[in-house]
Amino acid sequence: MINFTINGQPVIANKGETILQAARKAGFYIPTMCYLEKTTPCASCRLCVVETDKTDGLILSCQTPPTEGLGVTINSERLEQERTNIMRLYDVNHPLECGVCDKSGACDLQNKTLEFGVSAQHFSAKDQHRAIEHWGMINYDPALCILCEKCVHVCNEIIGDDAITLQFGGYKSAVIPKNSEVLDCTFCGECIAVCPVGALVSSDFQYTANAWELSQIPATCVHCSAGCSLTYEVKHTSTTNANDRIYRVTNNFEHMTLCGAGRFGFDFDQQSEKNEAEFTKAVEAIRNASAIRFSALITNEEAMILQQFKKMLGIKLYNEEARAYQSFMAAYASVSGKMGFGGSLDAIKQSDGIIVVGGRITTDNPVVRYAMTSAARHNGAKVVYMHPLEDTLLQNVVTQFVKYEVGTEEGVIAMLASTLLQDADINDEMRKFFADLDEGYLCAESNVGDEEFIRIAKSMGRAKRKTLIIGSDVLNHKRAANIARLCAMIETYTEFSVVVVAPSVNTIGVSLICDLDADNGGDGVVGYNAAGEYTMGSIGDVMLKLPSLNSQEGTFVSINHQVLPTNVAVAFYGYTLNDLANALGLKSANTIDYTAQLPVAKGFNGSSFDDLGNFYGPLGEDDRGYILENIDVEIGGSLEEIEDLPEFNGTVVYRCNPVNQFNAYTARTSQLEKEATLSGSAQFAAAAKITDGDKIQIVFAGEMQERIFKLDASLKGTIALVPAYDVAYGAMNEKYRFEKVKIMRMGNES
């Protein structure tokens, strides 16, 4: 703690905090143009200069920590003069096109120009012609760019793409793609978000609306389990169509980060009229159903309604994805004594040691990746990535890649647990379990050498804040329960906290709310966003259309165990699940009446929907919904002997969506790229006897698929990637992600 003063007022700074941070916390305003809370200071604008009683010249408050007893002055005539001159410099030759600029009305340059009263161009310099760059979903206008470097900093420090850089050249400086002619990145669009002016804009949004015409709808992203906060910005569709549509998504970029699916994949809403006849059919179908099969793209409140159906009508509930998660966590809790795992995105971000096992993090859950990038950059975290497939997008984050054979997760995680629990205070029975592990066999079959575990122990040895991230590969593994118990041991008996990456937006919520039954097929199944004899929902060619998740209010449970509210961006004129429930005898005016009834026994706190906040405070305080209580449960689980490790020889396919694609919603948005090929390495192609561009047929997860094969130079080995987002009711997250397949070549398109 450092005591100092600002304008004579006492202020306290924590160790590591800068003058600017301490000032903001204490409610003082220091102007900035380039400062971004979540990255290291860019220090380019120089507006935040202050005076102190220990220096003659002005010092930069964004990068200087205060010293004990320092007297800081943040306003004075001298400072005002220099800050005004900086704004005058910023305004030199800035194009006078505010009338059409996307940023107008929400532009930092406009705001500060007005704040400092710069009403005319005071200095002059020769103007230069600068061409606009078109980078796919992003346009860049160097003439508007003020070179604050925020975009470059987020891209490198938070996202990890490291795809843009500054071309230094004084007055001609510009932002350019790094090591590439055109922008080659994952198109998260965070550079657009942080741009304080209209230099980086969404090419789709550009020139379609002014900032002040749009209404902001705070919501939660529905594409993965991260539960990101986002704002749908809506206005009427056109002069002839008064219905709102979503024009863009924005985010509170100071404090959170959004991926490209969240930012650009927003137009998945659909519309419907009220068709009474169909409604009646639907009511009857449910009343007579044996089971309802549903996806995890569902709110807690809807899940609650389904649970009521089960109780009231005695029907079964099928959701294999959530059921797998449920049984994984039940086994986990039987060792840890807690219903949920203990880690969070924030824990990952704070880590200086991270181990990831069993998932393709960059595409499964980009926000987990961003947290890892942030930890790698800001904390110098050692990151161990264990998976059968190397991920080139993670190269600048991962410090040790450990490749294991497909299917050997149980053995690998047992060895990992044995490594990490070496010095842990565990009982004799557990100690014996690890002593009895046949390490030679496990290492040989998983193809992970002993030295890899020694290296893990060494790199984690010096780490102080450690996280183990468990990917979704293991949720549907045959030995999931034992894997869960091993992971729980690591969390319980070491300093590691654990995060289990649930596959869908509300896998966790469903697993807590619904009593799920094993899906054995059978007749009389109603499908809600899933296959069935009678189908309803917002995905696929359904009989009764129900609102998409951006047309619903309700809550989800995120990977942080946070209950997060979402709101209606686009009104839906058809029926809702609650209407069906009421017709079947339940009584609730609105779906969100169920929010307060979410099960307290599972950690929900009984809050009603309207009491839930959905915003970040000015200092980044997360005031969105609430965190579930992590309920104590009975301990009783014990480790089972490791089963013989399976072998997956020949051509193996891994279910893995391309960047920014997650589900049937993202599949039908207009901006996101829809790569749907089977992609594999040259080695895979040779093994499968196919070449680039071949049309092939595979049977994957029990279904026949036809796809084009694409050679991907970033891949190695004999495992190819097959997407699942584009198959409406496919076996999305219900089966083990790897499968040995037979490839049938059907011809070549090219």
Place this chain on the structure above:
Amino acid sequence: MSKVYFSTWRGEQINNIGKADDAWEKSAYNLPLEYNEHAHSKAFIGWDGVALFNPDVDVVRLATEYAAQYQVYSEACGRCAPGRWGGRILYDLLDKIARGEGAVSDMDHLKEVSKTMQETSKCEIGKTVPNPLLDLMTHFESEFMACITEQKPSKHYHMEDTNYIAKITAPCMDACPAHVDIPAYIEGVRDLRFDDSLMATRQTMPLAHTCGRVCPHPCETECRRTNLDEPISIMELKRLGADYETDHGFGFFHPSEKKPSIGKKVAVIGAGPAGLTGAYYLALDGVDVDVYEELPVLGGEVAVGVPEYRMPIDKYNQDIEAVRDLGVNFITNSKVNADMMRQFENDYDAVLVATGTRISKKVYCDNERPEIQGYWGAIDFLDKVNLQVKYDIMVPEADQKRHMLPTNFVDLTGKTLVCVGGGFTSMDVVRCAIRANAKKVVMLYRRDEATIIKNTTYEEYHEAVEEGVEFIFHSAVAKMNDENDVLKSLIVDRYELVPDPNGGRPQLEKIEGASFEMECDYLIPAVSQSADLKLIPEEWEIERTSWATIKTNGKDYMTSRKGIFAAGDCEYGPMTIVNAVGQAKRAASVMARYVQSGEITLLDDEIMEDHLRKLKVYDKKEKIQGWLPGLPRQHSEVLTPDERKDNNREVKYGFTQEEALAEAERCMRCYYIAMVAH
């Protein structure tokens, strides 16, 4: 002292305007009056003032060109609002005045924008560029006003009679023998762009892992932050970029793309720091390079001299691999002799001798006979230790016998070892002896504790003391006592510093009667080393220095024989790694041009580099403005003596990210721009 017409350099006010040539007052500084052997300088302008060497200088044009150079040097600008736009405005307005289109208000705007740049720019270059411009506008106002009121160009505006040569520097860059762009690599750390950081280092220094660990960092002595509180931990911050590349398994981040082969071949003799550096930059320039190394391993003295606990070999090998990555061909186990050199002269377009100094000098005591067992030269001792520790190359039987070793590695269990020295090599000897389990390890040093710290580092000395090395200061070996050619004991004289009654330097004088006998098994002379130059054919009559090293002019590193170059310790005498790197980098640059043109030339940048070093960029009297004093220098964690003294684990952990970032934040980016008009 320099003869000047006018100077405001470093605050001096010398104005000889209107005075007769012989009545000129002189400048107190080493200003670059002669640009090179072909050209006299007309003016020198830089961060701390301006000096004119003759009355005919067009000061308006000079100001304009200086502002223009600031624009050109893109690497140092474009990163802050005042510098970026301010610099452009300075240039535009000055040029407007110079070409005869200026207005009186332009002078006011120039002053206003200058003040904002001085107060708020990100780095010193933006803060200091206005300084000499304001000096000129103040002292030569009439010349500026003449252009404005008469609306006509300045006197030489349309003449191309003057060359304007500019150079970016910084106090630390100037002090570094390799002139590493230190502010850039620290900025890379601060911005978390570790690849950029490493590429900045590798522009002039390929051995980033190595010089992030074992450099004596002369830059830190001339770090401007010292004037405010404590110097930046410059050396260690170099490791961040190197570790980033290694930890993530990236390909090598070279500072620029390797040029396609130009069809020229160079032989480099010796694969130590100088040889590796020469090879690296020659290869980068498209020259085919063969490196001949006498030892079975690459790396020279840093590999076989510097111990593992200070310089882990796997890290050094990364640096070496970066050189190999450019296609350099290494030939080990190949000791070059005079016949080979004669052949090389025909086979190659040029030869770089970088053989170091590998002969341990004597301590000059009585009975100092090399055949006495237990008398063991430091270089050979360290060779034997390091070859085994780092490469598992065991001590050959003959040497084992010769040095009374019970095993085929250096095991000193039960033995007493005495080392005579005081420099880095002697520190390596005693600390290796501790790790070889010696019973007792003693360092004899002629001077005192403060001097040994000055000659090595504070850490190095204290770590040795912590590990149990006994230091006896003000002492020297007078005699070796042997029994049948086996060392038994030493007679050690004691000295004291006697002040000179005439006020001169105190003298070391032997204390009569204080000598003592000391039993020991080994005496390791580590006082200094000399170069083995037997490979140079005698008939070449290559000039030597008075220290028996190869003589060059210290600028282009060509020896007295055309096409034969020399760099590193064999040229300079035993010195630092970074000195070897700096020399070899320059030699490579000269050689890359020589093999194409047959001419020995220096780049303007190199000429300016030498001028600035003579002038000295760092000013220890300068008062720092614009930075808050009192932010402590970070120190990285070190293994405890018990954790380290019986093994070869690296002693220093290196910075944590948090420490590194806090340290990088302290860097003041003291870039400056200097320009000569000739």
